[in-house]
Amino acid sequence: MIASKLAPTKSRLHAPSASDAQAGAVLIHSGLSAALINVDADMGSLDDPTAREQAAQTRRRLQDEGDGLLKRPRDRIIGEVPGSA
Structure with missing residues:
Protein backbone atom coordinates (compact mmCIF):
# COMPACT_ATOMS: atom_id res chain seq x y z
CA MET A 1 0.00 0.00 0.00
CA ILE A 2 1.06 3.57 -0.61
CA ALA A 3 0.50 4.67 2.97
CA SER A 4 2.75 1.97 4.42
CA LYS A 5 5.71 3.30 2.41
CA LEU A 6 5.53 6.76 3.96
CA ALA A 7 7.51 6.91 7.18
CA PRO A 8 6.42 9.49 9.74
CA THR A 9 9.08 11.94 10.83
CA LYS A 10 9.56 13.59 14.21
CA SER A 11 10.83 16.97 12.98
CA ARG A 12 8.84 20.15 13.49
CA LEU A 13 7.42 21.80 10.41
CA HIS A 14 8.29 25.32 9.29
CA ALA A 15 5.08 27.16 8.31
CA PRO A 16 6.09 28.02 4.69
CA SER A 17 7.41 24.51 4.11
CA ALA A 18 4.29 23.04 5.64
CA SER A 19 2.03 25.06 3.35
CA ASP A 20 4.12 24.04 0.32
CA ALA A 21 3.80 20.39 1.34
CA GLN A 22 0.05 20.72 1.82
CA ALA A 23 -0.35 22.47 -1.54
CA GLY A 24 1.62 19.68 -3.24
CA ALA A 25 -0.48 17.03 -1.52
CA VAL A 26 -3.68 18.72 -2.72
CA LEU A 27 -2.37 18.82 -6.29
CA ILE A 28 -1.44 15.14 -6.21
CA HIS A 29 -4.83 14.26 -4.72
CA SER A 30 -6.55 16.28 -7.44
CA GLY A 31 -4.69 14.30 -10.09
CA LEU A 32 -5.74 11.04 -8.49
CA SER A 33 -9.35 12.20 -8.28
CA ALA A 34 -9.33 13.25 -11.94
CA ALA A 35 -7.95 9.86 -12.99
CA LEU A 36 -10.61 8.10 -10.94
CA ILE A 37 -13.34 10.11 -12.68
CA ASN A 38 -12.15 8.45 -15.90
CA LEU A 69 -2.85 10.50 2.68
CA LEU A 70 -4.20 13.97 1.97
CA LYS A 71 -5.48 14.23 5.54
CA ARG A 72 -2.15 13.23 7.14
CA PRO A 73 -0.10 16.32 6.24
CA ARG A 74 -3.02 18.62 7.06
CA ASP A 75 -3.45 17.04 10.49
CA ARG A 76 0.28 17.29 11.11
CA ILE A 77 0.38 20.94 10.09
CA ILE A 78 -2.55 21.79 12.35
CA GLY A 79 -0.86 19.98 15.22
CA GLU A 80 2.59 21.55 14.82
CA VAL A 81 2.45 24.96 13.21
CA PRO A 82 1.35 27.77 15.53
CA GLY A 83 -1.72 29.60 14.28
CA SER A 84 -2.67 26.94 11.71
CA ALA A 85 -5.77 25.59 13.47
Missing part, protein backbone atom coordinates in the same frame (compact mmCIF):
# COMPACT_ATOMS: atom_id res chain seq x y z
CA VAL A 39 -12.20 5.06 -14.20
CA ASP A 40 -15.83 5.70 -13.22
CA ALA A 41 -16.70 6.65 -16.79
CA ASP A 42 -14.95 3.62 -18.27
CA MET A 43 -16.13 1.04 -15.76
CA GLY A 44 -19.45 0.62 -17.52
CA SER A 45 -17.65 -0.59 -20.64
CA LEU A 46 -16.42 -3.71 -18.82
CA ASP A 47 -18.62 -6.58 -19.97
CA ASP A 48 -17.60 -9.01 -17.24
CA PRO A 49 -19.46 -8.27 -13.97
CA THR A 50 -16.60 -9.74 -11.93
CA ALA A 51 -14.06 -7.49 -13.64
CA ARG A 52 -16.38 -4.52 -13.15
CA GLU A 53 -16.70 -5.26 -9.42
CA GLN A 54 -12.94 -5.72 -9.05
CA ALA A 55 -12.35 -2.40 -10.79
CA ALA A 56 -14.91 -0.73 -8.52
CA GLN A 57 -13.27 -2.15 -5.40
CA THR A 58 -9.83 -1.05 -6.54
CA ARG A 59 -11.17 2.39 -7.41
CA ARG A 60 -12.70 2.76 -3.91
CA ARG A 61 -9.48 1.59 -2.27
CA LEU A 62 -7.38 4.07 -4.23
CA GLN A 63 -9.76 6.91 -3.38
CA ASP A 64 -9.76 5.96 0.31
CA GLU A 65 -5.96 5.74 0.40
CA GLY A 66 -5.61 9.07 -1.38
CA ASP A 67 -8.08 10.73 0.97
CA GLY A 68 -6.22 9.37 3.98
Whole structure:
Protein backbone atom coordinates (compact mmCIF):
# COMPACT_ATOMS: atom_id res chain seq x y z
CA MET A 1 0.00 0.00 0.00
CA ILE A 2 1.06 3.57 -0.61
CA ALA A 3 0.50 4.67 2.97
CA SER A 4 2.75 1.97 4.42
CA LYS A 5 5.71 3.30 2.41
CA LEU A 6 5.53 6.76 3.96
CA ALA A 7 7.51 6.91 7.18
CA PRO A 8 6.42 9.49 9.74
CA THR A 9 9.08 11.94 10.83
CA LYS A 10 9.56 13.59 14.21
CA SER A 11 10.83 16.97 12.98
CA ARG A 12 8.84 20.15 13.49
CA LEU A 13 7.42 21.80 10.41
CA HIS A 14 8.29 25.32 9.29
CA ALA A 15 5.08 27.16 8.31
CA PRO A 16 6.09 28.02 4.69
CA SER A 17 7.41 24.51 4.11
CA ALA A 18 4.29 23.04 5.64
CA SER A 19 2.03 25.06 3.35
CA ASP A 20 4.12 24.04 0.32
CA ALA A 21 3.80 20.39 1.34
CA GLN A 22 0.05 20.72 1.82
CA ALA A 23 -0.35 22.47 -1.54
CA GLY A 24 1.62 19.68 -3.24
CA ALA A 25 -0.48 17.03 -1.52
CA VAL A 26 -3.68 18.72 -2.72
CA LEU A 27 -2.37 18.82 -6.29
CA ILE A 28 -1.44 15.14 -6.21
CA HIS A 29 -4.83 14.26 -4.72
CA SER A 30 -6.55 16.28 -7.44
CA GLY A 31 -4.69 14.30 -10.09
CA LEU A 32 -5.74 11.04 -8.49
CA SER A 33 -9.35 12.20 -8.28
CA ALA A 34 -9.33 13.25 -11.94
CA ALA A 35 -7.95 9.86 -12.99
CA LEU A 36 -10.61 8.10 -10.94
CA ILE A 37 -13.34 10.11 -12.68
CA ASN A 38 -12.15 8.45 -15.90
CA VAL A 39 -12.20 5.06 -14.20
CA ASP A 40 -15.83 5.70 -13.22
CA ALA A 41 -16.70 6.65 -16.79
CA ASP A 42 -14.95 3.62 -18.27
CA MET A 43 -16.13 1.04 -15.76
CA GLY A 44 -19.45 0.62 -17.52
CA SER A 45 -17.65 -0.59 -20.64
CA LEU A 46 -16.42 -3.71 -18.82
CA ASP A 47 -18.62 -6.58 -19.97
CA ASP A 48 -17.60 -9.01 -17.24
CA PRO A 49 -19.46 -8.27 -13.97
CA THR A 50 -16.60 -9.74 -11.93
CA ALA A 51 -14.06 -7.49 -13.64
CA ARG A 52 -16.38 -4.52 -13.15
CA GLU A 53 -16.70 -5.26 -9.42
CA GLN A 54 -12.94 -5.72 -9.05
CA ALA A 55 -12.35 -2.40 -10.79
CA ALA A 56 -14.91 -0.73 -8.52
CA GLN A 57 -13.27 -2.15 -5.40
CA THR A 58 -9.83 -1.05 -6.54
CA ARG A 59 -11.17 2.39 -7.41
CA ARG A 60 -12.70 2.76 -3.91
CA ARG A 61 -9.48 1.59 -2.27
CA LEU A 62 -7.38 4.07 -4.23
CA GLN A 63 -9.76 6.91 -3.38
CA ASP A 64 -9.76 5.96 0.31
CA GLU A 65 -5.96 5.74 0.40
CA GLY A 66 -5.61 9.07 -1.38
CA ASP A 67 -8.08 10.73 0.97
CA GLY A 68 -6.22 9.37 3.98
CA LEU A 69 -2.85 10.50 2.68
CA LEU A 70 -4.20 13.97 1.97
CA LYS A 71 -5.48 14.23 5.54
CA ARG A 72 -2.15 13.23 7.14
CA PRO A 73 -0.10 16.32 6.24
CA ARG A 74 -3.02 18.62 7.06
CA ASP A 75 -3.45 17.04 10.49
CA ARG A 76 0.28 17.29 11.11
CA ILE A 77 0.38 20.94 10.09
CA ILE A 78 -2.55 21.79 12.35
CA GLY A 79 -0.86 19.98 15.22
CA GLU A 80 2.59 21.55 14.82
CA VAL A 81 2.45 24.96 13.21
CA PRO A 82 1.35 27.77 15.53
CA GLY A 83 -1.72 29.60 14.28
CA SER A 84 -2.67 26.94 11.71
CA ALA A 85 -5.77 25.59 13.47
